[in-house]
Amino acid sequence: MTDIVDRPNAPDSGQPATREPISTSSEWTFELIQQYDDEIAKCAAEFGLDTYPNQIEVISAEQMMDAYSSVGMPVGYNHWSFGKQFLSTSKGYQRGQMGLAYEIVINSNPCIAYLMEENTLPMQALVIAHASYGHNSFFKNNYLFRTWTDASAIIDYLVFARHYVAECEERHGVDAVEQILDSCHALMNYGVDRYKRPAPISASEELRRQKEREEYQQRRLNDLWRTIPKMGEDDDPIRRKKRFPEEPQENLLYFIEKNAPLLETWQREIIRIVRKLGQYFYPQRQTQVMNEGWATFWHYTLIHRMYEKGLVNDGFMLEFLQSHTAVVYQPPFDSPWYSGINPYTLGFSIFTDLRRICENPTEEDRHWFPDIAGTDWVESLHFAMKNFKDESFIQQFLSPKVMRDLKLFSIQNDDQEDVYRITAIHDDPGYRVLREKLARQYNLSYREPNIQVWNVDVRGDRSLTLRHIPVDRVPLGQETEEVLRHAHRLWGFDVHLESVDEGTVVEEYHCPPQELEEE
Amino acid sequence: MGMTHIVDRRLNGKNKSAVNRERFLRRYRHHIKKAVADAVQRRSITDIERGEKVSIPSRDIEEPIFHHGQGGKREMVHPGNKEFITGDTLPKPPGGGGEGQGQGQASPDGEGMDEFAFQITQEEFLEFLFDDLELPNLARKKLKDTEAFKYVRSGFSTQGVPAKLDVVRSLRGAHARRLGLGGARKKKIRELEAQLAALKSAPDDLDPAFSHEDQIQVLEEEITRLKANVKRIPFIDEIDLRYRQHLKQPKPATSAVMFCLMDVSGSMTQMHKDIAKRFFILLYLFLKKNYKKIDVVFIRHHTSAKEVDEEEFFYSRETGGTIVSSALKLMHKIIESRYSPAEWNIYAAQASDGDNWNDDSPVCGKLLEDNILPLVQYFAYVEITPQDHQMMWYEYEKIHERFPQSFALQQIADPGEIYPVFRQLFERKAA
Numbered sequence: 001m002t003d004i005v006d007r008p009n010a011p012d013s014g015q016p017a018t019r020e021p022i023s024t025s026s027e028w029t030f031e032l033i034q035q036y037d038d039e040i041a042k043c044a045a046e047f048g049l050d051t052y053p054n055q056i057e058v059i060s061a062e063q064m065m066d067a068y069s070s071v072g073m074p075v076g077y078n079h080w081s082f083g084k085q086f087l088s089t090s091k092g093y094q095r096g097q098m099g100l101a102y103e104i105v106i107n108s109n110p111c112i113a114y115l116m117e118e119n120t121l122p123m124q125a126l127v128i129a130h131a132s133y134g135h136n137s138f139f140k141n142n143y144l145f146r147t148w149t150d151a152s153a154i155i156d157y158l159v160f161a162r163h164y165v166a167e168c169e170e171r172h173g174v175d176a177v178e179q180i181l182d183s184c185h186a187l188m189n190y191g192v193d194r195y196k197r198p199a200p201i202s203a204s205e206e207l208r209r210q211k212e213r214e215e216y217q218q219r220r221l222n223d224l225w226r227t228i229p230k231m232g233e234d235d236d237p238i239r240r241k242k243r244f245p246e247e248p249q250e251n252l253l254y255f256i257e258k259n260a261p262l263l264e265t266w267q268r269e270i271i272r273i274v275r276k277l278g279q280y281f282y283p284q285r286q287t288q289v290m291n292e293g294w295a296t297f298w299h300y301t302l303i304h305r306m307y308e309k310g311l312v313n314d315g316f317m318l319e320f321l322q323s324h325t326a327v328v329y330q331p332p333f334d335s336p337w338y339s340g341i342n343p344y345t346l347g348f349s350i351f352t353d354l355r356r357i358c359e360n361p362t363e364e365d366r367h368w369f370p371d372i373a374g375t376d377w378v379e380s381l382h383f384a385m386k387n388f389k390d391e392s393f394i395q396q397f398l399s400p401k402v403m404r405d406l407k408l409f410s411i412q413n414d415d416q417e418d419v420y421r422i423t424a425i426h427d428d429p430g431y432r433v434l435r436e437k438l439a440r441q442y443n444l445s446y447r448e449p450n451i452q453v454w455n456v457d458v459r460g461d462r463s464l465t466l467r468h469i470p471v472d473r474v475p476l477g478q479e480t481e482e483v484l485r486h487a488h489r490l491w492g493f494d495v496h497l498e499s500v501d502e503g504t505v506v507e508e509y510h511c512p513p514q515e516l517e518e519e
Numbered sequence: 520m521g522m523t524h525i526v527d528r529r530l531n532g533k534n535k536s537a538v539n540r541e542r543f544l545r546r547y548r549h550h551i552k553k554a555v556a557d558a559v560q561r562r563s564i565t566d567i568e569r570g571e572k573v574s575i576p577s578r579d580i581e582e583p584i585f586h587h588g589q590g591g592k593r594e595m596v597h598p599g600n601k602e603f604i605t606g607d608t609l610p611k612p613p614g615g616g617g618e619g620q621g622q623g624q625a626s627p628d629g630e631g632m633d634e635f636a637f638q639i640t641q642e643e644f645l646e647f648l649f650d651d652l653e654l655p656n657l658a659r660k661k662l663k664d665t666e667a668f669k670y671v672r673s674g675f676s677t678q679g680v681p682a683k684l685d686v687v688r689s690l691r692g693a694h695a696r697r698l699g700l701g702g703a704r705k706k707k708i709r710e711l712e713a714q715l716a717a718l719k720s721a722p723d724d725l726d727p728a729f730s731h732e733d734q735i736q737v738l739e740e741e742i743t744r745l746k747a748n749v750k751r752i753p754f755i756d757e758i759d760l761r762y763r764q765h766l767k768q769p770k771p772a773t774s775a776v777m778f779c780l781m782d783v784s785g786s787m788t789q790m791h792k793d794i795a796k797r798f799f800i801l802l803y804l805f806l807k808k809n810y811k812k813i814d815v816v817f818i819r820h821h822t823s824a825k826e827v828d829e830e831e832f833f834y835s836r837e838t839g840g841t842i843v844s845s846a847l848k849l850m851h852k853i854i855e856s857r858y859s860p861a862e863w864n865i866y867a868a869q870a871s872d873g874d875n876w877n878d879d880s881p882v883c884g885k886l887l888e889d890n891i892l893p894l895v896q897y898f899a900y901v902e903i904t905p906q907d908h909q910m911m912w913y914e915y916e917k918i919h920e921r922f923p924q925s926f927a928l929q930q931i932a933d934p935g936e937i938y939p940v941f942r943q944l945f946e947r948k949a950a
Contacts, residue, residue, distance in 0.1 A: 030525060030527065033525055034523075034525055037523045037525070038523075041522070041523065051522075053522040053523070053524070054522060054523040054524065055523070055524045055525075055526065056523060056524070056525045056526065057525075057526045057527075057528040058525070058526070058527050058528060058529060059528045059529060060529050063528065063529070063531070063535070065536070066534075066535040066536045069536050069539065070535070070536070070539075078538045078539055078542055079539060079542060080539065080542040080543040080545070080546045081539075081543075081582055082536065082539035082542075083536065083538075083539035083540040083541070083542050083543030083544070084543050084580060084635070086536040086539060086540055086543075087540065087543060087637040088635070088637070091636070091637055091638070110524065114528075117529055132523070174542075174545075178542070178546070182582070185582055185584075186582065186583055186584055187584075188584075189584060189585070190585070330598050330599070331599070332598055332599020332601075333597035333598060333599045333600075334599065334601075335599070338597075338599075341596070341597070341598060345598075406598045406599075407598055407599050407600040407601075408596050408597070408598055408600065409596070409597060409600040409603050410594055410595065410596045410597075411594070411595055411597065411609075412592065412593070412594045413592070413593045413594075413595075413611075414591075414592040414593075415589075415590045415591060415592070416592075418610075418611055419608040419609060419610055419611060420608065420609040420610075420611060421606075421607070421608055421609075422603045422604065422605055422606065422607040422608075422609075423594060423605065424605055425600055425603055425604060425605055426600065427604075427605070429605065430605055434596060437594055437596050438596040441595065441596060448585065448586065448587075449585050449586065449587055451585055470591065471591075472591050472592040472593065472594075473590065473591035473592055474587045474588070474590060474591030474592070474593065475587070475588045475589075475590050475591060476585065476586075476587070476588055477585070477586040477587055477588035478588060479581070479583035479584065479585075479586065480585065480588075482581075482583035483583045483584060483585050486583070
C-alpha cells in the first residue's frame with residue numbers, strides 16, 4: 001500500500017494503528033467536535049504544548065463578519081470605522097470575491113476560538129488544531145505576549161471600555177466622542193512604550209482608579225502649566241533651553257493623555273482606552289510570521305499525528321491537505337496574485353526546517369546552526385517560539401535551505417538611481433545579507449515611521465513638536481498632514497512635525513498650516 | 520483533557536455590527552442623501568421601495584495613519600527568483616512610479632479602487648427619503664410597516680391579558696360549572712332531606728334497637744357534609760375565565776387609483792418638477808400601505824390636458840399658458856370611464872406653481888366642489904413657489920374650508936414642507 005500522506009512524526013511507525021477513525025463523514029456535530037478536540041488535545045500534550053483552557057464557539061457566517069469588523073474583538077466600543085469594515089467585508093463575501101477566514105482566535109484566558117458553521121469537519125479539526133492549540137500556546141508563552149498583554153483581563157477590560165465609551169456618548173454626544181476616537185485611532189500605533197513593561201490591565205482596577213486619576217491629573221496638569229514666568233525670575237538660559245520632555249517620547253498617546261493642556265477628563269480616559277488596545281495589539285503586529293507559522297506548523301503536525309494513530313482516514317487527510325496547501329501557498333513575485341511574502345508560508349517553512357535541522361542535520365546546518373543541529377526538536381522549537389519576535393526570529397532561524405526553497409532575493413529601489421538593483425539572492429554570498437534584510441523588513445520601526453515627541457513650548461505658545469527620524473531617506477506619506485490634524489485636535493494647540501535626517505531638518509509639517517516664510 | 524468548552528453561539532445576536540453600521544451611515548449621511556436624491560430622480564414613483572447602491576470616494580472615508588511615502592532608498596525581499604543574480608540591474612518603469620510593493624498591505628497611497636461602494640437597505644433608503652421630506656416619526660412608521668394588518672375578533676380563548684377579559688362569558692361559564700359540580704350533590708341533599716323529614720315525622724320506635732335516632736344522625740351528618748362540599752365550590756374559578764381573542768388579518772385587498780396632476784407650462788422648471796415628484800411619491804407610498812392594487816394616472820396640462828406616461832410626465836417640457844380646469848375635467852372624465860368610485864378609492868395630488876388664467880380659477884373651484892370632491896377620498900394640492908399667491912390659491916382655500924377632511928393645500932419651497940399636506944390623511948388613517 002502506498003501512502004498518500006507523509007508521516008512526519010513517526011517515520012518508522014509503519015501501518016496506522018488499527019483504531020477506527022473518529023468519523024467518516026465530513027458533516028460535523030457537536031459530539032464530533034468534542035471528540036476531535038479530545039484527541040487533538042492528547043496529541044498536543046504529547047508534544048508538550050502548553051495552552052490556556054479553550055473555549056470553542058461555533059458561529060454563523062454573519063457572526064463571523066461581525067467578528068471580523070471589530071478586528072476580532074469579541075466586545076468593542078461602537079465606532080463608524082467598524083461599520084465601514086463590516087460593509088466592505090459583507091460586500092466582498094456576498095459577491096463571493098472573498099472567503100471568510102476559517103477562524104478567529106482571541107488572546108484571552110480561556111482562549112476563545114470561533115469556528116464557522118459552514119466549515120466541513122476536517123476544516124473544523126484543522127481550525128481547532130491551528131487556533132486552539134497553535135495560537136493558544138503561542139499567546140501563552142511568547143515573551144512579547146507575556147509582557148504586553150494580560151489574557152485573563154482583556155475581556156473584562158473590553159467590556160469596561162465599551163460601557164465607558166457608551167456613557168461618554170450619552171453625556172457628551174456621539175459626535176464629540178467620535179471625534180476623539182477618530183483622532184486616537186490615527187495615533188493608535190504610537191501608543192506603546194517599547195522599552196517599558198506596562199502595568200497589566202484590569203477592568204475593576206481601572207474603574208477604581210478612574211476617580212483617583214481624575215483628581216490627580218488635574219492637579220498635575222496645573223503644575224505643568226503653572227508657568228507664567230514671574231518678572232525677573234527664570235532668565236536662566238539653561239533652564240529656558242531645556243526641552244520638555246527632556247528625553248524624546250515615543251508613546252505619543254501617553255504623552256498627550258498626560259500633558260495635553262485642554263482635554264477634559266473623559267477625553268483623557270478615551271485616549272487611555274485606545275492606548276491600551278494599541279498595547280494589546282502591539283505583540284500581534286510584531287509576531288505575525290512566528291504566530292501564524294507556529295499555528296500552521298502545529299495544525300500540520302497534530303493532524304498528521306491523528307492520522308498516524310488511525311483516528312482520521314485518507315479522505316479526511318486529502319481535504320485537510322488541500323486546505324493546508326492553500327494556506328501556505330506563496331505566489332512568486334511576478335504572479336498577479338503576489339501581495340508580499342505570505343507570513344504563513346515563511347513561518348511554517350522556518351519552523352518545519354528547524355525541526356529538520358534538529359532531526360536530520362546536514363553539514364550546512366551544522367555550520368549555520370551549531371547549537372541547534374541534532375538537538376531535541378520539540379524543545380528547540382519551543383525555545384524559538386518563546387523568546388523571539390519576527391525580526392529576531394528570522395535573523396536567528398531563517399536557514400539557507402528555506403531561502404533556497406522560497407527562492408528569495410532582495411531588490412533595492414533608490415530614488416537617486418535610475419535602475420533597480422538585485423542586492424542578494426539565495427546563494428552562498430547572499431544568505432547572510434538576505435537574512436538580515438528580511439529580518440529588518442519585520443522591524444516595526446522600519447515598517448512604520450519613527451516619530452517621537454520632541455518638545456513642548458511650555459513657556460510660549462504651548463505648541464507640540466514631533467520629530468521624525470527617516471531611515472534611508474524614506475519620507476513620510478501623503479496622509480501626514482491629515483494625521484497631524486488629529487494630533488492637533490487632541491493637543492489643542494499648534495502641532496509641528498519635522499523630519500530630521502542626521503541633524504538637518506529635511507521636511508516640516510504644521511497644523512494649522514503655516515505661511516511659508518524664510519527664516 | 521476536558522479543558523475545552525464548546526459553545527453554540529449561532530443563536531446569539533448576529534447583528535452585532537448594526538450599531539457600527541448605523542454610525543457609518545450617520546457619518547456619511549450627506550453622501551447617502553445625495554445618492555438617494557439621485558435615485559429618486561432616476562426611479563419611477565412606483566419603484567421607491569428598494570435599497571440603493573451608494574458610492575463614496577475612498578479618500579473621504581480613509582482613516583489616516585503615519586506611514587512611509589515614496590522615495591528614499593528601499594530594499595525589499597521577494598520570493599520566486601528565477602533568473603536574477605546579485606548585481607543585476609533592472610530598468611525602472613518610466614514615470615518613476617516605483618511601486619512600493621511588498622509592504623503586504625493594500626497600497627496606502629491612494630492607489631487602486633477610489634470608490635467605496637456599499638448597499639443600503641430598502642428601509643434605510645426610505646429613512647433617508649423621509650429625512651428629506653421631514654416626515655414625523657409616526658408617519659414614517661406607518662409607511663415602513665411592511666404589511667398592513669387589522670385585528671378581527673375570532674372567538675374566545677382561555678388565556679389572555681386582563682384587558683381582554685369578557686366578564687359575561689366568564690360568569691356564564693362559572694355558573695355552568697357551579698351547576699355541573701354542585702347539581703348532583705344538591706339533588707342528593709334534597710333526597711336525604713326528604714328521607715330525614717320522613718324519619719322525623721314517623722313515630723319513633725320504642726325499642727332502642729330500632730330507634731330512628733341513629734339514622735337521623737347519620738343523615739344529618741351526611742347532609743352537613745354535602746352542603747359544605749357544595750359551599751366549597753368556588754363562585755368563579757380560573758378555568759371559567761374567557762378572554763376575547765383577536766387575530767391579525769391582512770387588510771382587505773382593495774384598489775385605489777392615484778391621479779397625479781401637474782402643470783407643465785413654461786414656468787415649471789425641472790427643480791419644481793423634482794419637488795413635485797417627491798410629493799407624488801409620498802402619496803404613493805401611503806397608498807401602497809393601504810391598498811393592494813394601485814393604479815397611477817398621470818395628467819399634465821398647460822392650456823390643455825393630456826394623459827401621459829410617467830417619463831413624459833416628469834421630463835418633457837412645454838411652453839405657454841395655463842388652464843388648470845382642463846386637467847380637472849380630464850380627471851373627471853377618466854374617473855367616469857375607468858374608475859367607478861364604487862370599486863375604486865380615488866386619490867389625487869396636484870402640483871403647480873400657482874399660475875392660472877384668472878377666469879379659470881372659479882371654474883376649477885366649481886369643478887372640484889361639484890364633480891370631483893364627492894368622488895375622491897383625498898385631494899392634495901401643492902403650490903411650489905416662494906412667491907405671493909395668485910387667484911387659484913384663494914379659490915382653493917375656500918374649498919379647503921368647506922372640505923377640511925378631504926382637501927388639503929400647502930405652499931412649499933422645498934421637499935421638507937410637503938408632509939403637512941398629508942397630515943390630515945395620515946392622521947385620519949392612523950386613528
